[in-house]
């Protein structure tokens with residue numbers, strides 16, 4: 001009985017907070033199209049895994065700020081849909097299929113970007129997978145390899161392969177999508193979380209190495225953002241309540257709320273920032 005009353009009160013409180021937050025968000029998304037922010041005018045960006053969710057939102061924001069953006073993901077139909085959508089908004093984008101785990105696709109991604117847009121200034125490495133749930137030490141070697149291959153090794157390879165183009169840019173930068181789970185592992189997706197912690201290390205190590213070439217390397221660490229990828233964390237009412245309780249702002253994030261921080265890191269406003277990670281989590285705890 002008491003438990004039910006607390007739950008009803010919590011649900012009403014959460015709903016009220018959500019309504020307020022939704023209105024704030026509506027206001028900010030309405031005004032965002034009015035803001036004339038051209039920080040990325042003249043720059044060229046690649047965003048991997050950019051046909052949906054966070055990658056799509058990042059690509060859109062970079063393009064809204066003036067960048068020419070190469071869209072990519074594994075499925076041609078998704079690439080076409082995303083490119084058509086962004087072009088219909090008057091944004092300068094092109095697209096190509098790129099499964100980040102395929103060397104030939106990555107090669108084509110850089111070649112097409114050079115051919116279509118003349119070079120590269122910004123690489124956003126955003127693709128990741130989390131194909132299994134369960135305790136870390138009950139997982140198989142194959143699952144471990146698959147997650148580390150796509151999430152960590154392919155990020156390293158994309159960075160390495162982007163260098164010939166980035167070294168020709170006047171203000172090159174790399175941004176890697178890590179996760180709040182890289183700071184505090186999520187239950188049952190431990191290996192995914194560990195791979196995201198590894199990316200924090202990759203950012204720090206390479207930022208130091210690439211500073212001599214003028215290439216800045218930074219990261220973003222989203223909290224729980226409403227996308228297909230994170231559905232299990234908010235689909236049921238119970239999961240949603242737990243997720244919402246874990247952040248100070250008492251709501252989940254939306255993909256569009258990731259784009260602004262990424263655009264900032266890619267822009268000259270962040271010209272003295274390297275080796276850093278911006279946590280975009282509505283206040284979820286983020287200590288290693």
Ligand SMILES: NC(=O)c1ccc[n+]([C@@H]2O[C@H](COP(=O)([O-])OP(=O)(O)OC[C@H]3O[C@@H](n4cnc5c(N)ncnc54)[C@H](OP(=O)(O)O)[C@@H]3O)[C@@H](O)[C@H]2O)c1
Nearest residue numbers: 049051052053054073074075100128179224225227229230
């Ligand atoms: N959502 C969250 O709460 C959250 C939180 C923290 C971090 N992140 C990170 O944010 C990034 C994007 O996640 P999301 O939530 O936006 O996912 P999402 O909405 O499910 O979108 C996934 C995107 O990745 C593409 N993709 C999947 N595997 C790929 C591969 N091997 N190569 C290239 N593209 C691939 C998909 O298109 P195709 O199917 O056409 O390939 C799709 O465009 C990931 O790095 C994830 O770890 C997400």
